[in-house]
Amino acid sequence: xxxxxxxxxxxxxxxxxxxxxxxxxxxxxxxxxxxxxxxxxxxxxxxxxxxxxxxxxxxxxxxxxxxxxxxxxxxxxxxxxxxxxxxxxxxxxxxxxxxxxxxxxxxxxxxxxxxxxxxxxxxxxxxxxxxxxxxxxxxxxxxxxxxxxxxxxxxxxxxxxxxxxxxxxxxxxxxxxxxxxxxxxxxxxxxxxxxxxxxxxxxxxxxxxxx
Amino acid sequence: xxxxxxxxxxxxxxxxxxxxxxxxxxxxxxxxxxxxxxxxxxxxxxxxxxxxxxxxxxxxxxxxxxxxxxxxxxxxxxxxxxxxxxxxxxxxxxxxxxxxxxxxxxxxxxxxxxxxxxxxxxxxxxxxxxxxxxxxxxxxxxxxxxxxxxxxxxxxxxxxxxxxxxxxxxxxxxxxxxxxxxxxxxxxxxxxxxxxxxxxxxxxxxxxxxxxxxxxxxxxxxxxxxxxxxxxxxxxxxxxxxxxxxxxxxxxxxxxxxxxxxxxxxxxxxxxxxxxxxxxxxxxxxxxxxxxxxxxxxxxxxxxxxxxxxxxxxxxxxxxxxxxxxxxxxxxxxxxxxxxxxxxxxxxxxxxxxxxxxxxxxxxxxxxxxxxxxxxxxxxxxxxxxxxxxxxxxxxxxxxxxxx
Numbered sequence: 001x002x003x004x005x006x007x008x009x010x011x012x013x014x015x016x017x018x019x020x021x022x023x024x025x026x027x028x029x030x031x032x033x034x035x036x037x038x039x040x041x042x043x044x045x046x047x048x049x050x051x052x053x054x055x056x057x058x059x060x061x062x063x064x065x066x067x068x069x070x071x072x073x074x075x076x077x078x079x080x081x082x083x084x085x086x087x088x089x090x091x092x093x094x095x096x097x098x099x100x101x102x103x104x105x106x107x108x109x110x111x112x113x114x115x116x117x118x119x120x121x122x123x124x125x126x127x128x129x130x131x132x133x134x135x136x137x138x139x140x141x142x143x144x145x146x147x148x149x150x151x152x153x154x155x156x157x158x159x160x161x162x163x164x165x166x167x168x169x170x171x172x173x174x175x176x177x178x179x180x181x182x183x184x185x186x187x188x189x190x191x192x193x194x195x196x197x198x199x200x201x202x203x204x205x206x207x208x209x210x211x
Numbered sequence: 212x213x214x215x216x217x218x219x220x221x222x223x224x225x226x227x228x229x230x231x232x233x234x235x236x237x238x239x240x241x242x243x244x245x246x247x248x249x250x251x252x253x254x255x256x257x258x259x260x261x262x263x264x265x266x267x268x269x270x271x272x273x274x275x276x277x278x279x280x281x282x283x284x285x286x287x288x289x290x291x292x293x294x295x296x297x298x299x300x301x302x303x304x305x306x307x308x309x310x311x312x313x314x315x316x317x318x319x320x321x322x323x324x325x326x327x328x329x330x331x332x333x334x335x336x337x338x339x340x341x342x343x344x345x346x347x348x349x350x351x352x353x354x355x356x357x358x359x360x361x362x363x364x365x366x367x368x369x370x371x372x373x374x375x376x377x378x379x380x381x382x383x384x385x386x387x388x389x390x391x392x393x394x395x396x397x398x399x400x401x402x403x404x405x406x407x408x409x410x411x412x413x414x415x416x417x418x419x420x421x422x423x424x425x426x427x428x429x430x431x432x433x434x435x436x437x438x439x440x441x442x443x444x445x446x447x448x449x450x451x452x453x454x455x456x457x458x459x460x461x462x463x464x465x466x467x468x469x470x471x472x473x474x475x476x477x478x479x480x481x482x483x484x485x486x487x488x489x490x491x492x493x494x495x496x497x498x499x500x501x502x503x504x505x506x507x508x509x510x511x512x513x514x515x516x517x518x519x520x521x522x523x524x525x526x527x528x529x530x531x532x533x534x535x536x537x538x539x540x541x542x543x544x545x546x547x548x549x550x551x552x553x554x555x556x557x558x559x560x561x562x563x564x565x566x567x568x569x570x571x572x573x574x575x576x577x578x579x580x581x582x583x584x585x586x587x588x589x590x591x592x593x594x595x596x597x598x599x600x601x602x603x604x605x606x607x608x609x610x611x612x613x614x615x
Binding site: 053055075076079080082083084088090094096098099103107108110111112151155 | 213214217220224523526527528529530531532533534535536610613614615
């Protein structure tokens with residue numbers, strides 16, 4: 001599955017895009033590849049993620065998913081894409097604060113048929129296994145970020161879209177998260193798109209995308 | 212945790228249940244008013260059309276208004292064949308029958324001592340007949356064949372009332388109940404055309420519809436042939452089979468044509484019917500208003516639940532739930548609650564039917580055992596319609612919540 005932008009300019013950036021940015025040049029993301037998106041703050045990193053996930057539709061130009069214009073996708077189509085093909089970690093995490101971390105993940109796993117032992121093993125690996133029964137609102141931002149990552153990985157996917165997934169993590173935990181994400185993506189033959197990494201912290205295999 | 216459980220949990224925390232129960236109570240009350248009004252109307256109409264009468268419930272009698280001309284000519288206005296055919300074509304009229312009168316002399320005699328409670332008396336009288344189709348001939352041994360000694364008669368119930376409450380009381384004579392009079396036979400002498408014959412008369416039943424003394428058509432034909440003169444003319448009165456004798460439109464049409472409906476009860480029933488229809492219309496309008504308000508209340512409650520849970524529903528949508536999946540638990544919950552309201556309305560309507568029946572039976576009316584199908588038909592139409600509207604409103608609200 002390929003994701004393509006053709007002369008796509010988000011409404012907030014209309015008339016305010018650099019000639020060498022993807023908004024001007026167009027871009028295609030291919031399955032199995034790794035992308036690190038760089039941009040100054042407020043230049044559309046989250047907007048890019050939201051457009052890719054079908055949350056924002058206020059843009060000119062075309063966003064094509066495997067050659068089909070995304071404008072033709074219905075809400076049900078988008079729900080199916082997000083459940084089976086596009087895994088995501090949002091900048092604001094989008095966790096349910098009123099229920100436990102385990103329940104947050106289990107809701108997603110029940111939708112995708114993902115086994116509890118697999119996501120519990122991932123939680124163990126990220127060091128949050130002992131926090132799973134606590135309500136999410138009682139966890140620190142770093143802990144919540146890791147819960148959101150385990151939840152994102154608890155599904156089949158062809159693209160893993162992560163918006164600043166390690167912004168609240170120390171270097172060691174950030175490495176654990178990136179390693180796990182890359183392993184899962186490799187297992188599924190998926191692409192990874194992430195934002196928020198410094199150039200020096202980005203693993204060499206990532207292809208830079210400049211906005 | 213399953214998505215559906217979570218959706219229900221989120222929604223349960225989003226709204227105060229008291230306002231929902233109020234709206235549901237309003238829906239139940241509105242639905243009950245709707246079916247209850249229908250049931251009440253059906254019960255009263257059935258009672259009015261089911262009076263005990265040897266003449267079935269669907270007949271009425273008409274005559275032309277007596278005018279000064281009739282008085283001078285000595286003959287009341289009669290219906291010729293063309294008029295009879297014309298009336299037969301009116302909407303709501305099934306069949307037209309003519310009254311036949313006696314063209315011979317009749318004398319009835321009660322001999323003193325025939326029955327302990329009856330005084331001896333003798334009187335000239337008249338007889339009429341209508342085609343047997345118009346009389347429930349299975350009842351009370353109606354009918355006559357040549358050679359029969361006994362002649363069954365139907366007399367107006369008012370005659371007995373006149374005797375009991377006028378004559379008997381004034382004269383200090385004993386009252387005669389219907390059952391006693393029906394067990395009494397009396398002598399009926401028929402003569403004319405130079406011939407005479409003696410029969411026994413028996414009261415087969417009473418009617419409130421026809422101010423006449425009816426004998427079987429067979430007897431009338433026989434006796435007119437044997438003892439009558441040859442001067443039979445057009446009938447002065449007609450008996451009609453009507454789909455709904457108390458239909459106000461029919462009454463109106465008779466009045467406009469210058470006909471009178473014999474017996475006040477049909478006219479009275481017709482007026483009561485009009486009044487009942489008017490009241491039912493008012494109650495049904497009120498019921499519809501209540502239902503609409505209740506539906507608005509329930510829909511608004513559902514929308515508030517969805518909007519208050521919008522953030523969680525949107526996240527679930529972003530995790531891969533379809534809007535239909537998210538709306539399903541809410542739709543199910545509201546469908547069950549609407550079903551409960553409909554159940555309450557159904558129960559109340561059944562209770563109303565039973566109470567009406569008990570009350571009317573205590574007052575001596577014959578009632579219908581089964582509740583009215585119109586009442587339940589109306590519920591069967593209204594409830595799914597409400598369900599569809601409610602489910603649509605929920606789908607719409609969830610879609611809007613998902614799209615942010």
